[in-house]
Amino acid sequence: MSRGVAKIPVAPRPRPAEPAKSRGTAMRILAAAELLVQTRGFNGFSYADIAAQLQITTAALHYHFATKADLGEALIADYSQNFSKTLARLDADHTQPADKLVGYSDVYLEVLRAERMCLCGMLAAEYQTLPEPMQHAVVQFFDANETWLEQVLEQGQREGTLHLYGPARDIARMIIGGLEGAMMVARACGDVRRFQDAASRLIGGLTVARGG
Amino acid sequence: MSRGVAKIPVAPRPRPAEPAKSRGTAMRILAAAELLVQTRGFNGFSYADIAAQLQITTAALHYHFATKADLGEALIADYSQNFSKTLARLDADHTQPADKLVGYSDVYLEVLRAERMCLCGMLAAEYQTLPEPMQHAVVQFFDANETWLEQVLEQGQREGTLHLYGPARDIARMIIGGLEGAMMVARACGDVRRFQDAASRLIGGLTVARGG
DNA sequence: GTCTATAACGAGATAGAC
DNA sequence: GTCTATCTCGTTATAGAC
Numbered sequence: 001m002s003r004g005v006a007k008i009p010v011a012p013r014p015r016p017a018e019p020a021k022s023r024g025t026a027m028r029i030l031a032a033a034e035l036l037v038q039t040r041g042f043n044g045f046s047y048a049d050i051a052a053q054l055q056i057t058t059a060a061l062h063y064h065f066a067t068k069a070d071l072g073e074a075l076i077a078d079y080s081q082n083f084s085k086t087l088a089r090l091d092a093d094h095t096q097p098a099d100k101l102v103g104y105s106d107v108y109l110e111v112l113r114a115e116r117m118c119l120c121g122m123l124a125a126e127y128q129t130l131p132e133p134m135q136h137a138v139v140q141f142f143d144a145n146e147t148w149l150e151q152v153l154e155q156g157q158r159e160g161t162l163h164l165y166g167p168a169r170d171i172a173r174m175i176i177g178g179l180e181g182a183m184m185v186a187r188a189c190g191d192v193r194r195f196q197d198a199a200s201r202l203i204g205g206l207t208v209a210r211g212g
Numbered sequence: 213m214s215r216g217v218a219k220i221p222v223a224p225r226p227r228p229a230e231p232a233k234s235r236g237t238a239m240r241i242l243a244a245a246e247l248l249v250q251t252r253g254f255n256g257f258s259y260a261d262i263a264a265q266l267q268i269t270t271a272a273l274h275y276h277f278a279t280k281a282d283l284g285e286a287l288i289a290d291y292s293q294n295f296s297k298t299l300a301r302l303d304a305d306h307t308q309p310a311d312k313l314v315g316y317s318d319v320y321l322e323v324l325r326a327e328r329m330c331l332c333g334m335l336a337a338e339y340q341t342l343p344e345p346m347q348h349a350v351v352q353f354f355d356a357n358e359t360w361l362e363q364v365l366e367q368g369q370r371e372g373t374l375h376l377y378g379p380a381r382d383i384a385r386m387i388i389g390g391l392e393g394a395m396m397v398a399r400a401c402g403d404v405r406r407f408q409d410a411a412s413r414l415i416g417g418l419t420v421a422r423g424g
Numbered sequence: 425g426t427c428t429a430t431a432a433c434g435a436g437a438t439a440g441a442c
Numbered sequence: 443g444t445c446t447a448t449c450t451c452g453t454t455a456t457a458g459a460c
Contacts, residue, residue, distance in 0.1 A: 025443080043255040044341040046435060060444050062437065117337070124396040125329070125337035129256040139401050165417050170409035173394065177410045178386060181393025184336040185385070189351050197382035198389045205377050205417060237425080258453055272426050274455065 026064045028054055030078055033071055038116035042072055042126050042134075069131040076137040079119045080144070087148050097156030098207050101175075104149070105199045108179045112186060112195055121180040146172045156206070163208050171206070178202045238276045240266055242290055245283055250328035254284055254338050254346075281343040288349040291331040292356065299360050309368030310419050313387075316361070317411045320391045324398060324407055333392040358384045368418070375420050383418070390414045 032053050036045035047058040047068065065071035090103045111118060120141040127135060149172035156162025164171055178198060186195035244265050248257035259270040259280065277283035302315045323330060332353040339347060361384035368374025376383055390410060398407035 040341050041253070041255065041338055043253065044338060047437090048434080056443095057445060058436080059438085059446080063443060066437085068436065121393070121396065122337055124400040125334055126253055126256060127396075127400045129252050135400070142397050142401060166413050167409075170413045173397070173406055174390060174410040174413040177392075177394030177397050177407075178390035178414070179393065180389075180396065181333070181391065182385065182389030184333065184339075184392065185354050185389050188336040188339045188347070189354060194385055195389075197379075198386040201378050201382045201386040202390070259455090260453075268425095269427060270454080271428080271456085275425060278455085280454070 025054075025056070025060070029061060029064055029071070030074060034075055034079065034119060035116065037072075037075060037122055038111075038119050041122050043129055069134065072131065072134045073137060075119065076123070076134060076141065080137070080141050083141070084144065087145075097152045097159065097162055098203075100152045101149075101156075101162075101203045101206065104152075104175075105179060105203050108183060109192075109195060109199065112183050112192060115187075117183055117187060118180055121183060124180070125184075142176060145176050149175055153206075161208055162206050164206065175202055237266075237268070237272070241273060241276055241283070242286060246287055246291065246331060247328065249284075249287060249334055250323075250331050253334050255341060281346065284343065284346045285349060287331065288335070288346060288353065292349070292353050295353070296356065299357075309364045309371065309374055310415075312364045313361075313368075313374075313415045313418065316364075316387075317391060317415050320395055321404075321407065321411065324395050324404060327399075329395055329399065330392055333395060336392070337396075354388060357388050361387055365418075373420055374418050376418065387414055 029050060032050045033045070036049060047061045051058045051061055061071075065074060086107055087104075090100050090107075094100045094103060108118065120138050123130060123134065123138045124142075127138065130138070146169070150168045153162060153164055153168040153171055157164050157168065179195075179202065182195045182198035182202075186192055186198075241262060244262045245257070248261060259273045263270045263273055273283075277286060298319055299316075302312050302319075306312045306315060320330065332350050335342060335346065335350045336354075339350065342350070358381070362380045365374060365376055365380040365383055369376050369380065391407075391414065394407045394410035394414075398404055398410075
């Protein structure tokens with residue numbers, strides 16, 4: 001980073017500093033739509049909902065995302081990217097696989113506490129009604145999660161800090177499905193504990209020393 | 213029950229034998245709608261879809277189920293009733309709690325193999341967009357499942373055939389969420405094994421003698 | 425109990441002005 | 443980039459004939 005001198009206007013760039021308004025609007029749209037999908041599902045909201053919240057017209061929305069399918073693709077891309085960053089941060093913050101797993105589970109817990117579902121969990125339920133590019137991106141999300149979990153689990157097995165009572169891949173699949181499903185049920189029942197109980201069994205059953 | 217004599221026509225009843233056609237149509241509507249919810253979700257189909265499949269008009273649908281919300285309520289009632297019967301049959305068919313659990317998991321597996329999701333699992337995802345009576349009925353479904361599982365798990369613990377590494381209620385919650393979520397992910401990934409792997413870890417981890 | 429016809433509305437999307 | 447205006451279509455629902 002440059003030093004603490006006052007910002008000096010740089011020479012005109014090929015791509016001028018992106019018109020703050022435009023790029024900002026696209027991001028605001030994404031944020032609003034993300035919330036809507038995470039709470040109501042992709043089939044549970046319309047451009048009008050976003051427009052109302054952002055105080056713009058639906059025509060403006062179509063300027064940024066020509067079709068709802070395009071918006072959907074952008075949403076998954078954004079969400080997946082953020083999730084990847086989160087996984088990387090978990091790797092950086094924790095050395096113990098058991099801690100990584102708890103951190104992973106806590107990510108879901110925080111989403112639930114924010115009264116949201118996992119974006120891709122919602123889309124998985126609506127899978128058959130989604131345009132093909134969105135379907136594909138949803139599967140990629142789950143694959144990435146499975147791969148990450150598998151590596152964490154195998155690390156714990158190698159180091160003897162996790163007791164895997166089956167193949168790492170199977171347990172990874174159990175954890176993903178378990179957290180996704182428990183979130184859905186917990187929200188419906190209006191009871192966050194329902195998620196926490198399931199999650200602690202899912203993860204705690206793997207730790208060597210304690211019962212979770 | 214009366215003995216094996218040929219049925220004798222009883223005196224005219226207040227409610228005459230329900231007009232076969234009518235009742236038959238209502239049932240066909242329920243069956244068609246059930247499939248649609250289990251594959252596309254409650255927000256993923258319209259009366260026109262059912263009408264086309266049953267070769268009747270949407271007006272006829274409204275005769276049997278005045279509003280879509282009414283249809284939705286009837287769907288959950290029907291589904292929950294069938295599920296209860298299934299649980300009762302599992303109790304009747306198996307004495308070993310471990311076998312009941314495998315049977316329970318197999319129910320979900322068969323639904324998935326039929327290329328469907330759990331009706332209430334789908335509705336849980338769409339929860340926030342559902343009319344209140346449907347929301348209430350969905351929660352009841354999960355409560356009933358949790359109660360049944362809890363009893364099975366406690367039975368196994370008493371008899372020493374199941375090893376519960378935590379409170380029965382927590383494990384029941386893990387199993388329900390786990391099966392529901394794994395189903396969703398497995399369908400999206402087009403890979404039934406994904407469900408089977410998760411389910412076998414979910415259930416197999418509890419059996420005392422074998423690893424599942 | 426099912427039909428035709430239609431009301432009433434909301435959805436996604438586009439054209440063209442500013 | 444955002445607007446107004448508009449189009450087209452799908453959706454739930456009703457009225458009234460048969």
